[in-house]
Structure formats: C-alpha cells, structure tokens
Amino acid sequence: MEDEQQPSPDTNDQIEERRRSLEQIIELGFDPYPHRFDRTHSISEIINQFAARTGEELEAERPNVRVAGRIHAINKMGKAAFIRFTDGAELLQVYIKSNEVDERTWQLYKLLDLGDFIGTEGRLFRTRTGELSIHAESLTFLVKALIPPPDKYYGLHEIELRYRQRYADLIANRDVRRVFEARSRIIRLIRRYFDDRGYMEVETPMLTSLPTGATARPFVTHHNALDIDLYARIAPELYLKRLIAGGFEKVYEINRNFRNEGIDRSHNPEFTMLEWYEAYSEYEDLLKLTEELISSLVEQVSDSPLVEYGENKINFTRPWKRLTMREAVSHYWSDQERPTIEEISTSDGLLRVAERNESLRSQIPHLRSLDYGHLLGEVFEQVCEAHLIDPTFITEFPTELSPLSKQNQNDSRFVDRFELFISGMEIANAFCEINDPLDQRRRFEAQMALRERGDDEAMVIDDDYIRALSYGMPPTAGEGIGIDRLVMVLTNSRSIRDVILFPHMRPEKPAT
DSSP states (O other), X not given: OHHHHSOOHHHHHHHHHHHHHHHHHHHTTOOSSOSOOOOSOOXXXXXXXXXXXXXXXXHHHOOEEEEEEXXXXXXXXXXXXXXXXXXXXXXXXXXXXXXXXXXXXXXXHHTOOTTOEEEEEEEEEEOTTOOEEEEEEEEEEEEOOSSOOOOTTTOOOOHHHHHHTHHHHHHHOHHHHHHHHHHHHHHHHHHHHHHHTTOXXXXXXXXXXXXXXXXXXXXXXXXXXXXXXXXXOSXXXXXXXXXXXXXXXXXXXXXXXXXXXXXXXXBOSEEEEEEEEEXXXXXXXXXXXXXXXXXXXXXXXXXXXXXXXXXEEEEOOSSOEEEEHHHHHHXXXXXXXXXXXXXXXXXXXXXHHHHTOHHHHHHOTTGGGSOHHHXXXXXXHHHTGGGOOSOEEEEEEEXXXXXXXXXXXXXXXXXXXXXXXXXXEEEEEEEEBOXXXXXXXXXXXXXXXXXXXXXXXXXXXXXXXHHHHHTOOOSEEEEEEEHHHHHHHHTTOSSGGGXXXXXXXXXXXXXX
C-alpha cells in the first residue's frame, strides 16, 4: 500500500514538467499566486441560469460573464482550443482562438495543465453541437497544479489513499462530493426540524473534567495552566440535562463526540451526534418524534420510502417495527430450540439458553461472569443486530445497561429506553431520564464498582451533576442519533469513513 502512495517515476516527471511550465508562466509576467479574481457567476450559476437558453436566444442576448474554475480537460485544435473547467459541481466549456487574444495569453494557454485554475471573461454561446460555452476574450492564470490530478476516468482506486487524500478524492470523484453535499443538507434539515418545534440549539464543553455521559473509554489530555487532566467528551448528555434543570425546556446540540475505541465499518474515534432533551416528556414521545424526523429526512433526501443500502432495500414506511429486547432474542434465535420469553427472563434461564448454543459459547467466552443485564445485552448483540435491516425500535433494556435511565414502573429489572436499529446498526438511543438525585448516585456507585473490577468504560461519579438534579429537574426524556451512521444509510455508503471528510488513519510511512 505504501508503494502506491508514493509518486511513480512518470508522476515525478510530470511534476518537474509542471514546475518548468510555472517558471515560463512567471517569465511571461503572470502572477503565479494572484490574490483574487472577480467573478460575475460561478460555473454552477451559469448552468442553472442559461442551460435552457437556445443558441439563438444567447446570440440575441450576448450575455457576458467572468468565471473561474479548475481545468478538467483540454482539446487542442491548432489555432483554437476548447478548455473544460469545473467548480467541483458543474462543467463548462471555454472556446479560445489564437487570433482573438494577444500572443501572451495564447502562450499562457499552451502552458496550462489539467488541474490548473484559470479565470476567463467572454460571451456565452452554443457550439454547432449545441454545447453551452464561453467564447473567451481573456484568460487569467490563477494557480498551477504542481501535482497531476487523479485520472478523470479512473480516479483513486486504493481505498485508504482516498481517505488519506480526500482533496484528491474530491477532485477525481464527483459522487464523493455528492455524498458530502447530502450530509450537509441532512444536517440543515435536522436543525430546521428542531428549530421549527421550539428547541434551542446550544453548545456544551468538548473538554470535560470527568469522563462522563456514556460508558466508553475516553481520550485524556492535560491543561497546563490549571494543572488538571481533561477528557475529550464522550457525550454531552449530562451538560444538556443540567440545562433542563436550569430552566430550558427544549434543547439540542449537533457536535462531536470522542471515544478511544476501535475503528471498523461503523465506528470512528471522532463522530458527530445529535442529542436533544425535552422536559415533561417520556421516551414514548421521542419514539414518535424519531420516526417522524427520520421519515421526513428520507422523504426530502430520497424519492421513495424504499432506500437502497448495499444489497438491501430498507423500507421506511411507517409505523416501524417495535420489539422488546427479549422478544427480539426469541424471534431471531437461529437454531431449532428457540427460547420462550419466559426462559430468558431470569439469569439462570438465560444462562442455560446461551450455554446450549455453541456459537454463543464461542462468541461470549465470559458469559458465566456476566450479570443478567449484561448477558442479555451480549446475546441480543450476537443473535439479533444483523437481522434488524428495516427500522426497528428495541425496548425494555436491562437496568444494568442503562445507568442514566429511569426504571420501568412495572418491572424494575428494565428501564424505559429504546434503541433504533437500521441495517444492523444502532442509529438512535433514547430514554426517560433519572431525575431522582439519590437514585442517580446509586447508579453511579454501581458503575464505580464495575470500574473497580476492571471495567475501564464504566462511568465515574459526577457530584456536580447530582447537585444539579438536587435543584430539581422536571420529568425529561432525551435522545442521541448518530449523524454519521444516518448519513451512511441515506447515501448508500458502506463505511463510516465514506461520510467523514477526514477520517482517522494510521500515519503514513516515510518514503525509503
């Protein structure tokens, strides 16, 4: 892989040739790095405004434009040439003739390469083949691409090179650009959805004095002036709920979380979350809101409630499937001895069911050491998640897995919580928030006991958060949605790295 990352001998020759061309351009008197270029339009604006005009209409109107972009192709025809250039989204053609520009400009044209940036001024017309073009009256040099752009037909094939050099990936692959344009649009639509419903967007700390908000391994750094360790936030949850205690009734945040964990198809150490909290609501309210929010996104981003994702077509038609965690385990059990809900409702029963399944014994080698809640969670993950393709709400999570969630009023073994799964991935997590400070302290203490037994992902006690609850927090429900995974589904992107502009990579090995 490292060999592919180094320029080939041919590429090195091209780089040297481009450097010589730049020297000649400077000798012609052109500024190699001008400060600005005044445009009347972007290329996309020209396409949008004039694409429907006929050649006769353009000839009558003779619109004059000043426009700039990156050279995509050059077609030389002796004393004339066509240059295609792009603003990244659209392509436009420039027609230039040697007898219509001065000799210096024509010499500049002959020194241009693919990837260079130019500006031009001229009138719009249509060629004999009907293509919208600019009849150039001038050519302005803006910058030389000293490294040749990726091949316009074949692009970048080596997947890690694409992630590492996203700028080159964007030059070569317009589909990649469309993914990130879709991501930007999805985030705008989410903001509009919450703003229209009276939520206030807020910002909470990215560096925190305690690693709290979720069960995960944190990144740690040190603040020299205060001489204290700080943690890149795992989740904004406890700060957002402080705001509910402080009197805001509806808050949301779209921002980064950081977790010092593994990297795979659906995990990146740095990722974007939407979190929101609403006073006087419960998790059933958020379930309905989640279904409405994501359905509206599908409706505005896709043409159909059926969204292609890999080999599947995900059906977003409402209402979505809803199963308790125990119902899901029973429903998706793979062998003939499918357990009943009753069998997996006690620690002993669940352990017997898990131990008679050879696959689970190998996948969960420590199953005998787990309490009921953690064992049920492990069994659910192994047995069910891969089957949850269409949107599915999983409810009735064990209390042991939910240190910040209220217990169910009818069965204290479980909490009022749901997770939304799409295409086998957890997309959303929501629950009724604990607002009893004594109960919250007990849950934190249980987490500390897990830490003492070696669980470095368990939470620590946050005394200031307990103090905030002690001032009084109304009944509240809150939820987090993984923006990256949601964008993966809505853009048919198979890896989280495909929807993050600059995903984390191992450092490049130095050239030898």
